[in-house]
Amino acid sequence: MKLITPDWPAPPTVRAFTTTRSGGVSSGAFASLNLGDHVGDAPAAVATNRARLCAQLDVPTEPCWLRQVHGCQIVTASAATRGSEADGALSREAGAVCVVLTADCLPLLLCDDQGTAVAAVHAGWRGLADGVIEAAVTALALPPERVLAWLGPAIGATAFEVGDEVRERFWREDAATSVAFVPSAASTITQRRWQADLFVLARRRLQRLGIEHIFGGGNCTFTQPEQFFSYRRDGMTGRLASGIWLTSV
Template sequence: MREDETADWLIPDWPAPAVVRALTTTRAGGVSRPPYDSLNLADHVGDDPAAVAANRERLRTRLGLPAEPVWLRQVHGTGIVDAARLSGTAGADGSTTAQPGVVCAVLTADCLPLLLCDRAGRRVAAVHAGWRGLAGGVIEAALDAMDRPGSELLAWLGPAIGPRAFAVGDEVRAAFVAADPAAATAFHREAGGWRADLYALARQRLAARGVRAVYGGHWCTHEDRARFYSYRRDGDTGRMASLIWLEPGPGGG
């Protein structure tokens, strides 16, 4: 794989300890054919299994991963699992670990990928947060699993559908406002419904738990067809991966 094929993969712009490694892929750098072109990393969307396997191998090789990522069966819920203790694929929407060399991963194509680490570089987490998960408390569940005060955590919001593109109905707004009236500021009225700001909703949830060091959150998967997969835009499409892990070796845990 050529270096330029993965030059636009996203490296979090946050002051994480050097032992923390994190990244979100884009569409670039794989072998999948349309409509999954080209670096689809999901094995549940109808893509050729051989292409997905080749893409995952490219991911491991390109990043020099210490292990195969811990892939989850995401269910739009609030479950967070210990990635180091899984023996198979879990139905969950996030994973965490304090063990160096264990790679937490989530797959997205409009939903919000959230990466977390503590300032000491001792624990990390990857979270898949669509609107259902956000409303249900997946961020709060992940913060509980991190087992650190909010002031000791860093959060990075990866590429998700942006506030100009995310059309939702009254029931979505109602679910958030019922939990926190301040969530109303993350919705803007349009004909027939609302536009929702996933990034703002996530920041509100993080702030309520004392997490103020929040980075990223300025992309739109729906609007940037060349760079990102978008389920709402395309239907049949691939998935990007957001990964985070602690480097093995001295200082890695």
């Protein structure tokens, strides 16, 4: 099983990961390490994949698997039940594993420089526009200068084409986000299209909150089919997992 370990200066009590699509038992469109139980894959295969992941990571408890709805709800991992409706989880307790599933949306991992709190956030363009990052940072209740952020694999700007309404949604709130949108070759006089950069949009949101320690970004799910699932590329596909938790040592 090939995992990605975030390259960031997190304290030793913080553990974090992002999966790739290799190392599982799923087949066909879900080959092979699909962690999503809502995409049409065989339930037994998903259960096996999740068990394999937990074994490899040697996690102390079952991860907090959420039912994500592109909203802004953030739950406490230790208090949530499997399938809780939320788009992020946080923890201040050792052993509670926060995790989000993605297949083009941006997984965002957060911690503080002293290893007292962690969070995992699912941030597609709707969540970014509605304030899911702001909700997670508010829930962490930490001084922004102490927060570290890592941006996991997501669809890159060259592959993520959106309509004018998406650009307008961000631009109306913050004109500086215009740098995250480049005119698409598919634009016409009557219908403007844009290539949107989720990484730039997320960094802008974090910086507006006073967070400057931002790492990761740039790994495109769409253009790396051997490594990553991509909903926009394939339609029916699996889900990657990005998680984070605190240890006692």
